[in-house]
Amino acid sequence: MAQSAPLVLRLMASSVTAANRAGKIIRDIMSRGDLGIVEKGKNDLQTEADRSAQRCIMASLAQQYPNLLIIGEEGTSNCEVPSDWIVTDCDQSILAQQCPPEYVDVNNKDVVVWIDPLDGTAEYTQGLLDHVTVLVGIAVKGKAIGGVIHQPYYNYESGTADLLGRTLWGLVGLGTGGFIPRDPSPGKTILTTTRSHSNNLVNTALEAFQPDDVLRVGGAGHKVLLLMEGKAHAYVFPSKGCKKWDTCAPEAVLTALGGKLTDIHGNTYEYHKDVEHPNLRGVLATARGMNHGLFIDAFTGKGTNKEKLLFNSCRLADSIKNYGLLQNDVIGVFSENCLEYFEPILAALYLGMSVTTFNSNYTVDELKYVANLSKPKLVFCSKDCVSTILATFSYLSTLPKVVVINSDENYKECQSLNNFVTLYIKHNFNIVTFQPVQVDVKNHVAFILYSSGTTGLPKGVMLTHFNINALLAMVINGGYSLTQETAIGLLPFYHTYGLFLVFMRIIVSSKVIVMKRFESHVYLKALQDYKISYLHVVPSLAYFLAKNELVDSYDLSSLKVVICGGAPLSKSIEETLIKRLNLEKVRQSYGMTESTLGVLSHKIDLFRYGSCGIVLPNISIKIIDLNTGDALGPNQSGELCCRGPLVMKGYINDPDNTKKVIDDEGWLHTGDVAYYDENKLFYIVDRLKELIKYKGFQVAPAELEAMLLTHPDILDAGVVGIPDEKNGELPYAFVVKSPNSNLSENEVKAFAKEKVSIHKQLRGGVQFVKEIPRNPSGKILRRILRQKIDNLKAKL
Numbered sequence: 001m002a003q004s005a006p007l008v009l010r011l012m013a014s015s016v017t018a019a020n021r022a023g024k025i026i027r028d029i030m031s032r033g034d035l036g037i038v039e040k041g042k043n044d045l046q047t048e049a050d051r052s053a054q055r056c057i058m059a060s061l062a063q064q065y066p067n068l069l070i071i072g073e074e075g076t077s078n079c080e081v082p083s084d085w086i087v088t089d090c091d092q093s094i095l096a097q098q099c100p101p102e103y104v105d106v107n108n109k110d111v112v113v114w115i116d117p118l119d120g121t122a123e124y125t126q127g128l129l130d131h132v133t134v135l136v137g138i139a140v141k142g143k144a145i146g147g148v149i150h151q152p153y154y155n156y157e158s159g160t161a162d163l164l165g166r167t168l169w170g171l172v173g174l175g176t177g178g179f180i181p182r183d184p185s186p187g188k189t190i191l192t193t194t195r196s197h198s199n200n201l202v203n204t205a206l207e208a209f210q211p212d213d214v215l216r217v218g219g220a221g222h223k224v225l226l227l228m229e230g231k232a233h234a235y236v237f238p239s240k241g242c243k244k245w246d247t248c249a250p251e252a253v254l255t256a257l258g259g260k261l262t263d264i265h266g267n268t269y270e271y272h273k274d275v276e277h278p279n280l281r282g283v284l285a286t287a288r289g290m291n292h293g294l295f296i297d298a299f300t301g302k303g304t305n306k307e308k309l310l311f312n313s314c315r316l317a318d319s320i321k322n323y324g325l326l327q328n329d330v331i332g333v334f335s336e337n338c339l340e341y342f343e344p345i346l347a348a349l350y351l352g353m354s355v356t357t358f359n360s361n362y363t364v365d366e367l368k369y370v371a372n373l374s375k376p377k378l379v380f381c382s383k384d385c386v387s388t389i390l391a392t393f394s395y396l397s398t399l400p401k402v403v404v405i406n407s408d409e410n411y412k413e414c415q416s417l418n419n420f421v422t423l424y425i426k427h428n429f430n431i432v433t434f435q436p437v438q439v440d441v442k443n444h445v446a447f448i449l450y451s452s453g454t455t456g457l458p459k460g461v462m463l464t465h466f467n468i469n470a471l472l473a474m475v476i477n478g479g480y481s482l483t484q485e486t487a488i489g490l491l492p493f494y495h496t497y498g499l500f501l502v503f504m505r506i507i508v509s510s511k512v513i514v515m516k517r518f519e520s521h522v523y524l525k526a527l528q529d530y531k532i533s534y535l536h537v538v539p540s541l542a543y544f545l546a547k548n549e550l551v552d553s554y555d556l557s558s559l560k561v562v563i564c565g566g567a568p569l570s571k572s573i574e575e576t577l578i579k580r581l582n583l584e585k586v587r588q589s590y591g592m593t594e595s596t597l598g599v600l601s602h603k604i605d606l607f608r609y610g611s612c613g614i615v616l617p618n619i620s621i622k623i624i625d626l627n628t629g630d631a632l633g634p635n636q637s638g639e640l641c642c643r644g645p646l647v648m649k650g651y652i653n654d655p656d657n658t659k660k661v662i663d664d665e666g667w668l669h670t671g672d673v674a675y676y677d678e679n680k681l682f683y684i685v686d687r688l689k690e691l692i693k694y695k696g697f698q699v700a701p702a703e704l705e706a707m708l709l710t711h712p713d714i715l716d717a718g719v720v721g722i723p724d725e726k727n728g729e730l731p732y733a734f735v736v737k738s739p740n741s742n743l744s745e746n747e748v749k750a751f752a753k754e755k756v757s758i759h760k761q762l763r764g765g766v767q768f769v770k771e772i773p774r775n776p777s778g779k780i781l782r783r784i785l786r787q788k789i790d791n792l793k794a795k796l
């Protein structure tokens with residue numbers, strides 16, 4: 001033996017001859033006919049061939065490399081073997097190769113050899129002999145870098161003895177030998193996976209990818225060979241079961257060829273001596289030239305697509321039904337934005353159940369209040385929300401089952417979505433024959449959403465299928481939104497705005513970038529990288545885009561139109577935004593949960609500063625006098641009322657409050673004050689209930705806030721009325737000033753003096769604060785501001 005060759009090359013060369021010898025043992029035992037099968041574990045066999053082949057390789061390598069650590073599938077082996085099982089000659093063609101420089105100085109203690117003496121044991125026992133391989137993997141400092149794959153039965157069907165069996169090898173940095181590599185044909189997706197160790201998880205993942213073909217074969221070695229010979233694009237096994245000895249050699253050979261093998265999330269496995277043997281996070285291997293990342297996205301839920309959504313939601317629907325829920329039961333979703341969010345929603349809608357979505361920031365008190373209104377029997381919850389819902393249990397009149405939607409394993413004693421489906425889905429479930437139930441579209445409640453808590457306590461708004469259909473038909477077909485464009489899914493999915501924004505995208509299958517929370521850099525990078533052109537925001541995001549200096553570090557030149565809803569946006573922010581981002585326009589829209597999101601919007605080709613646009617099709621609007629209730633003409637402010645297919649069915653279990661907002665003629669009284677101009681463009685002036693009355697004059701806080709925001713040192717402002725014996729109420733301003741500003745309270749008051757009429761002066765006072773409290777849709781939480789004033793008074 002050429003002792004002068006580097007250890008790694010010698011080891012590769014010795015592994016080739018040892019694997020060949022083991023292959024002959026495997027054939028001999030098969031031809032003798034007595035396999036001596038024992039069951040090591042569930043679905044895990046061992047034969048005389050496994051044991052003997054391992055002893056052969058172990059003894060051969062141990063004799064030549066006495067200090068080397070060798071780990072074999074069949075445990076520690078007795079190295080006393082027949083002398084003709086020990087081979088110490090080396091494969092000369094490998095020894096003649098140039099060792100990659102990074103491995104020239106590798107010594108014994110850096111190396112672990114991983115042996116699978118007979119990969120594809122199940123297939124061996126069943127006579128599928130071409131699935132069988134002998135694997136010897138060489139790991140250096142924990143990385144799989146060298147591999148030998150021997151196929152004892154290669155060509156066995158041809159019957160020609162001299163063509164029987166072959167040995168392939170690969171060394172990272174050097175290349176591969178023993179076979180002719182081929183790339184799989186582009187434009188198709190052929191997957192390979194386990195033949196004998198399949199389960200639901202594996203099947204779901206495979207079907208979600210809609211492959212052109214799936215090759216179910218035995219052995220990790222064999223499957224990687226299919227990738228290297230152009231017969232499959234990816235090897236997908238999203239389950240535990242494979243071990244380090246199954247993947248070390250295949251990974252090394254595949255890597256040497258330019259392919260990739262990782263766990264199902266894209267992380268590489270380590271192969272040093274102390275690693276756990278099972279590959280708990282599954283296997284994903286892709287052929288040379290494949291986009292490994294794309295496969296990861298498809299299989300791990302970093303991305304989803306409409307096929308996967310349809311597939312998962314139908315399966316979930318079947319499971320919910322078998323769990324025992326009935327039509328008209330309520331299903332809850334309690335989660336921050338995530339990819340799985342719409343699976344339970346769609347499942348519930350197919351089943352004619354109502355869906356309620358809870359604000360993921362709810363405290364125990366808030367959640368128990370709304371959960372007692374809607375009484376869900378099953379709640380799909382994110383990991384982050386589990387503790388809150390469990391803490392409400394002692395206060396709930398109906399105890400729901402909690403299923404965790406974003407965990408593979410059960411979490412805090414709640415079942416994971418996967419486990420729930422596995423347990424309850426009918427074994428013969430067939431997506432092709434699955435049918436959604438028929439519902440009474442006009443009356444059946446599809447969603448129970450909670451109307452903004454800005455005034456009073458939340459109420460459960462019942463929206464019917466008819467409401468939703470009316471909205472979707474109008475927005476998608478009516479030219480009000482470019483639903484084909486990629487959207488940012490940052491607005492909370494539990495809220496009308498975020499919910500229906502994504503719903504529309506699901507229907508037209510356009511892309512949504514799902515964001516769990518606002519992080520300024522991530523948000524701006526997403527706008528830049530996904531070249532967002534139509535952006536939906538709430539005022540607080542509009543302020544951020546208009547005022548934050550980080551914005552200048554990103555290329556947002558793709559942005560054309562910003563659509564703002566949820567709360568009024570001041571004209572000055574509109575103007576700043578347009579100028580700063582070089583926008584075509586900012587389009588404000590108006591609606592509320594009680595009106596299924598939309599009432600007023602700009603058509604794509606129409607825009608007027610400060611306006612919320614025109615009345616949406618099929619909706620009637622009137623502006624009524626606040627005192628007499630009479631309908632008003634143009635340019636007169638009054639309460640905005642609307643009627644039509646978007647108006648909610650009512651508040652759940654609350655006929656009194658329903659009657660207060662929907663009158664006998666079906667008009668929904670929005671509590672918002674608005675007027676329209678000669679062009680029938682509408683302008684929201686304020687919320688009725690928040691009007692400040694100073695000496696009988698109406699003062700709109702939103703107007704004062706907009707005024708304050710025109711000051712260069714003011715970042716945000718919130719105005720409320722404080723009670724005053726003499727005058728009724730006095731306007732009081734909470735102001736967020738720029739970090740380095742010296743602005744004083746008196747300067748703010750003086751600024752207001754210049755800008756607004758006498759009865760709108762900030763007589764109540766000015767207080768500097770770090771931030772203005774807002775609800776998720778951007779509305780200022782005025783009752784929290786009022787509390788601040790009460791607290792202040794109490795201290796004095």
Ligand SMILES: Nc1ncnc2c1ncn2[C@@H]1O[C@H](COP(=O)(O)O)[C@@H](OP(=O)(O)O)[C@H]1O
Binds near residue numbers: 118120217219220240
């Ligand atoms: N559920 C499971 N139980 C036991 N072993 C499993 C398994 N799933 C995969 N494996 C291991 O992964 C290897 C390849 O499996 P598969 O052919 O199913 O893709 C098998 O190698 P062996 O055949 O050497 O035992 C087996 O060890």
Ligand SMILES: [Mg+2]
Binds near residue numbers: 118119220245
């Ligand atoms: Mg194996």
